[in-house]
Amino acid sequence: MDQRGTENGRGLPAPGGQPTLWQAHDDLPATDMPFAVALLALGSARGLGTKGLHALVREHREQLGRVWELPGGRLAAELARARVPAARRIAEEIDVSRSELLAAAREKADELARRSVRIIGPSALPARLAELPGGPLWLFLEGDSRALYEGPHVAVVGTREVTPDGVRATEAAVRTMAAYPITLVSGLANGVDAVAHQAALRDGVRNVAFLGHGIDVVFPAETADIRTRIVRSGGAVVSEYLPQEHYRKAQFVQRNRLQAGLADIVVATEGKRTGGTAHTVRFAATYRRPIIGFTWPGAGDLTDLIGNEPTGRLIAPFTAAGRRTLDTLLRSVADSYGHTTFGLSLVERQLSREVELRALHPEDLQRLRQRLDDLLGQEDGGHAR
Known part of the structure; x- marks a missing residue:
């Protein structure tokens, strides 16, 4: 039975038999405030920060609006218990700015809704992401949510400094998966990510793009058209970062864990073991996801890292044998979801x-x-x- 919707809820003791913060506040009235409004309002509260916001969402989940019913002293106690610095000052700031924060949050929620952006709460997250250690507590999604929930997903990732052979290898990976009902996952960065998304759009493969910044930030600018086409073609653009939150290196690393976590298979088409893609490979290894590294004369040394991972496998994408091996793996993952597969579906579409x-x-x-x-x-x- 899926317990994600009731974890740390009423009647469930915390580890060690200690009461949860909800149990300590069981006298509070329920609230009809939407999770999205409560999240956006708290996300704008000065001083709360990521640590404080995460602590509150972990405790209150979809009933996050209950926080806005707390007297300042009770909220300060919650934040202090979660070891948020300056808990009392933050609680007082939230109490004083309550009306302004909620009004701005409602306006922002309406703006996001007009752009077809929805906010997914903790109990509605895809299981593969909800189960990750340190996984997301919410997601902002623009586009068709089915792209996020319906598997299988195959991540195609690699360096921003892609070579001509890297382009060919990436296009070969997408072309192979295009014969099957597989959704491509990548990060909408320049280089391999952009090549993968463009190839998927060309070959009729559905896309999920994870961002390392807020859903309303476009970066890099060169990917703006790709992003628009992903949404229009039935894909999804997804972020765990609050609106208007700009990119930072650490956030791109954390974005990589979502790519690896959602994927049934991770394909690294080109990269170096000291580059950003190595983070995705390590996350995939931690989550026990199959990892495929592409190798050819002159390929980057990321393959050394992949070859040493228990779930890693190296494939030569420019050989017939290598392409057949990749095809076998991709068809197998599609079959495992109960899909009907047809290896010549691309030929059939082109013939029609x-x-x-x-x-x-x-x-x-x-x-x-x-x-x-x-x-x-x-x-x-x-x-x-």
């Missing part, structure tokens, strides 16, 4: 398009039928051998 656009003669289709018969004969002969 060609038939639609061309003035075909009967002999064109007869020649195609003969070619298929020849291929089937070769396959049968190969099996016979």
